[in-house]
Amino acid sequence: MKIVNLRTRDAGVTLRYSCDGLSLKLGDAVMIDTETGEEIAFVAQEPYTEDSQEKMPSVKRMASEKELDKYYDICSKEKDAFFKCKELIAARNIEMNLVDCEYTFDMKKLTFFFTADGRVDFRELVKDLAYTFRTRIELRQIGSRDQAKLVGGIGMCGRELCCCSFLNKFAPVNLKLARSQGLSLNPGKLNGACGRLMCCLQFEKEAYDDAHRRLPEPGARVRTPHGMGQVTDVNYIEETLSVKFVSESETEIEKFSWADLEDLNQDMAKRKNSGDTGFKDYPDMNGAYDEGDNG
Numbered sequence: 001m002k003i004v005n006l007r008t009r010d011a012g013v014t015l016r017y018s019c020d021g022l023s024l025k026l027g028d029a030v031m032i033d034t035e036t037g038e039e040i041a042f043v044a045q046e047p048y049t050e051d052s053q054e055k056m057p058s059v060k061r062m063a064s065e066k067e068l069d070k071y072y073d074i075c076s077k078e079k080d081a082f083f084k085c086k087e088l089i090a091a092r093n094i095e096m097n098l099v100d101c102e103y104t105f106d107m108k109k110l111t112f113f114f115t116a117d118g119r120v121d122f123r124e125l126v127k128d129l130a131y132t133f134r135t136r137i138e139l140r141q142i143g144s145r146d147q148a149k150l151v152g153g154i155g156m157c158g159r160e161l162c163c164c165s166f167l168n169k170f171a172p173v174n175l176k177l178a179r180s181q182g183l184s185l186n187p188g189k190l191n192g193a194c195g196r197l198m199c200c201l202q203f204e205k206e207a208y209d210d211a212h213r214r215l216p217e218p219g220a221r222v223r224t225p226h227g228m229g230q231v232t233d234v235n236y237i238e239e240t241l242s243v244k245f246v247s248e249s250e251t252e253i254e255k256f257s258w259a260d261l262e263d264l265n266q267d268m269a270k271r272k273n274s275g276d277t278g279f280k281d282y283p284d285m286n287g288a289y290d291e292g293d294n295g
Helices: 065-092 121-135 146-152 175-180 205-214 266-273 291-293
Strands: 002-007 013-020 029-034 036-048 097-103 109-115 136-141 221-224 227-234 239-244 249-257
Touching: 013 029, 036 065, 065 097, 065 109, 065 121, 065 291, 097 146, 121 136, 121 249, 175 205, 175 266, 221 239
Parallel strands: 109 136
Antiparallel strands: 002 013, 002 036, 029 036, 097 109, 221 227, 227 239, 239 249
16 A cells, blocks of 8 residues: 655644655645545655555545645644634733634635643633624634644754654653653753653663663662662663772772673572562672682
8 A cells, every 4th residue: 555644734743644656756646535624735855665455545546636725725824813803802901822724625614723821711702703704703722732742843952842843742741750760850941842851761671671671770779890870870881880889098980881790690680580679689709709809
């Protein structure tokens, strides 16, 4: 089956459609059927072949020049509708922040997206909008993450926001993810353009979970070629450990790659993965292991 990913909006959700018999390339405009009726959509990714039994809708046809002209005309009308709605909101003195508006392709429905701190009584505003635009009106309150997706922007990484470039849905993100990755709990560094925790904290969750399962935690005691030591810091990306050695005269900290220590600590790693006390169960620095490890 030949599949293509489409978007009806620049920052919209990616839609999977079959496109057998059509030769499409990135940016092409096509016509599709959606829940709101016939819509124009744009190719967001080059078509690919997939052996899938999934039932999915098919692309109807390539969009004509007339349909493209209508789409650009609708975009122009949406801009006018946006500013007119802001005027009506100000006239009604309603505490809401208008984010975007969107016509259906048949122009029988106009949806306004807004944010607000709480519930908003917009019944009179709907009447004003219906009288002004002579079409069906919907006002939809959205959250700050949805606002960032609609508005777009550049993240602190210097790239376009993930939510408006490829993310189809928002995964739950919490401070536990930041802690597990050893990040500073500084809102200025952890929050995205929406003011919420960055979605990218979720991207490497599986890699960090795997590293946490295999590597010892700070405070654990491990075998090294220099004897027993205590882990003071773990770099889960590089998979390296900083290990402290304490003697009567001095304290030293050395850095080791976990690949060099894994075989020496294989028994404790297995106990950790099985839910046992693992690395924490090693005896003290002067315990029975020291003689063998130093040899």
